[in-house]
Amino acid sequence: MDSIRAELGDVKALRAMEQVERSGFVPASSVGMAYEDTPLPIGEGQTISQPFIVALMVDALELRPTDRVLEIGTGSGYQTAVLARMAGEVVTVERLPSLADSARTRLEAMDVGNVEVHTAGPCLGWLPRSPYDAIIVSAGAPRLPRRLVSQLVVRGRMVVPVGSREKQELMKLVRTQEGFSVSTMGSCRFVPLVGADAWPEDASARG
Numbered sequence: 788m789d790s791i792r793a794e795l796g797d798v799k800a801l802r803a804m805e806q807v808e809r810s811g812f813v814p815a816s817s818v819g820m821a822y823e824d825t826p827l828p829i830g831e832g833q834t835i836s837q838p839f840i841v842a843l844m845v846d847a848l849e850l851r852p853t854d855r856v857l858e859i860g861t862g863s864g865y866q867t868a869v870l871a872r873m874a875g876e877v878v879t880v881e882r883l884p885s886l887a888d889s890a891r892t893r894l895e896a897m898d899v900g901n902v903e904v905h906t907a908g909p910c911l912g913w914l915p916r917s918p919y920d921a922i923i924v925s926a927g928a929p930r931l932p933r934r935l936v937s938q939l940v941v942r943g944r945m946v947v948p949v950g951s952r953e954k955q956e957l958m959k960l961v962r963t964q965e966g967f968s969v970s971t972m973g974s975c976r977f978v979p980l981v982g983a984d985a986w987p988e989d990a991s992a993r994g
């Protein structure tokens with residue numbers, strides 16, 4: 788965490804990350820690596836995000852303790868637990884049912900109460916609990932996901948990696964009365980966002 792702090796400063800997200808044991812979210816075989824600043828495999832071809840990227844993205848959401856946040860791509864549930872310490876409510880959606888189930892079990896065992904874990908439905912995001920104050924997308928989208936912009940409140944923030952399947956640009960979007968504004972935050976590499984409004988399912992099997 789010290790190297791991240793040196794780069795990003797003492798952001799609130801880092802303080803929340805220090806309260807969440809990342810070793811509880813990685814497979815037993817990777818526990819020795821849990822505190823390295825690197826992504827790690829979590830099964831099903833997916834990865835737990837690199838801590839630096841979690842800090843950068845969560846910080847950019849500018850969360851307040853009363854905010855309702857939507858996370859796309861629960862994965863291990865690590866970032867979910869970090870968000871739960873900073874926001875009022877976290878709604879998280881995962882496409883792969885086995886990962887959604889294990890994240891739900893893990894978060895319940897850790898007594899993280901302000902989180903709902905859902906297996907993704909046919910449309911991107913989670914409409915029943917929209918609109919959200921902030922949305923964080925933990926998988927790479929081929930283009931800015933308009934369907935998620937409409938799930939944000941006006942002045943709501945969204946952080947999303949957008950680009951090719953191999954490399955993306957981290958984008959921060961703020962919804963405005965008229966539409967939205969976008970800024971870029973640097974390049975990154977995520978597993979693909981798959982399904983409606985994203986990459987086709989068969990392409991994800993190749994990579």
Ligand code: SAH
Nearest residue numbers: 833835836860862863866881882925980981
């Ligand atoms: N933040 C997570 C990283 C998850 S990796 C962690 O720290 O563990 C990205 C996850 O997004 C994968 O588990 C993948 O299955 C999921 N995903 C991909 N497309 C999705 C979609 N359309 N909706 C919900 N989840 C999706």
